[in-house]
Structures are given as structure tokens and as C-alpha cells.
Amino acid sequence: MVDAPENTRNSQDIRLVVLDMAGTTVADGGLVERAFAAAARHVGADPEAGLDHVRATMGESKISVFRHLFGEETKAQEANKAFEAAYADLVDAGEVAALPGAHEAVEELRAQGRTVVLTTGFARPTMDAILAALGWQDLVPLTLCPADAGGRGRPYPDMVLTAFLRTAAAQDVRQIAVVGDTSYDMLSGVRAAAGVVAGVLTGAHGADALRAAGATHVLGSVAELPGVLT
Known part of the structure; x- marks a missing residue:
């Protein structure tokens, strides 16, 4: 499912992709x-x-x-x-798993020449445990939790802007794509003035909530993202 009418023309300019974890790239399962x-x-x-x-x-x-x-x-x-x-x-206990196509999507985004950063609302020890369980420790060059960005998590834009500053992958915040499954993910992208703010329907919130919070795109899953950005 892709809902991306007027913003597709900006997608090819994306240089930095900031991806949420639970519900977006990682199955939450309650x-x-x-x-x-x-x-x-x-x-x-x-x-x-x-x-x-x-x-x-x-x-x-x-x-x-x-x-x-x-x-x-x-x-x-x-x-x-x-x-x-x-x-x-x-x-x-082995109850965490990658969402279908998430690992492949990250690899494809990186093959397209885009820098990918994973973010979460969890504390660093939990984030590291999830990354280790999935074997994702080296999947992306940077991972961020709220403490890494000064302590404020979503809906503040701090993690997105920290990714922008630390990676130096983009010259303009409009070259950032922020992707998540919640309205707070969308708000953080909007507040960071990201060029693409994409909601996915694999997690907590539905399409209406994502659009109301400022989503420029609504996707069935993160697996669709590489195609949207090309």
C-alpha cells in the first residue's frame, strides 16, 4: 500500500533515512x-x-x-x-523478530547510496539487546536512543537532528526521510522539517492517525520504502 501523491518528486533527493525500530523494522507483537x-x-x-x-x-x-x-x-x-x-x-526468550523485508530494505537503501540510522524510544541497553538478538549490530553506521540525543525522545525532533549532525550525510534537512509506525514518529519528522515523513501500517497506529500527525507517505510496510524513494 502506497499513499504518496504530491511528495514523490522529492524522494530521489533523500540522503539520510531515519528508521524507527519496534513496529517499523522490528515486530512488536504486543x-x-x-x-x-x-x-x-x-x-x-x-x-x-x-x-x-x-x-x-x-x-x-x-x-x-x-x-x-x-x-x-x-x-x-x-x-x-x-x-x-x-x-x-x-x-x-527469543520473542523479538525483524519485520518481513526490513533487513533487505535497509540493505537496499544503503545500496542506493543512502545513509540509514535506526532510532528507538527504548533505553540503550534494551536497544543493544534487540540489535544483538537480530544480529543487526553492524547493519547501520549509527543507532540512537533518546539519551544519545540529549535525553528527549519523540515527538521531539532531537534524534532526527542528531542523526543529521552526526552522519553529515545530508546537506539539508529536506534530504531526510523519517519512517515510523506512530503519530509521534510522524511529529518528530515534521518538527525536524524532513522532506519525507513516512508512516508504516505494521505497528501501533493506523493510516488516519499517521496522516493527521503529518505523514507525507503511508506505506504497508518498510519493505516498500526503497521503491518509493527511487
């Missing part, structure tokens, strides 16, 4: 919700009470989500640590 439930129980909270907020804010840094839900910094930090531990256990 792992975030399961890890959140474990974290909520760990701090004595009702998992069901915050689930709607967790779903609505998929893509945001997890510590920000817990600060919103629990208010108290100590409790938020404790919940975040429990979340990361629960998610790591799921990764160790």
Missing part, C-alpha cells in the same frame, strides 16, 4: 504492552489503568510515559527500570 504490565505491577499500579495512554504514546521515550502516569520521579524511574528488565527478558 511486547511493549506486556513489559508495561510487568512494570506497573512492580510498582503496585493497575496495568489496565495506564494502557490506553501507553498505546496512544507509542514511540515516545518510555521514561516520559512513566513520568506522565506516575508523576513521582522515583516511582517513574523504578517503573522504567522494571519495564526495561521485562522487555529484556522477552528479548532473551
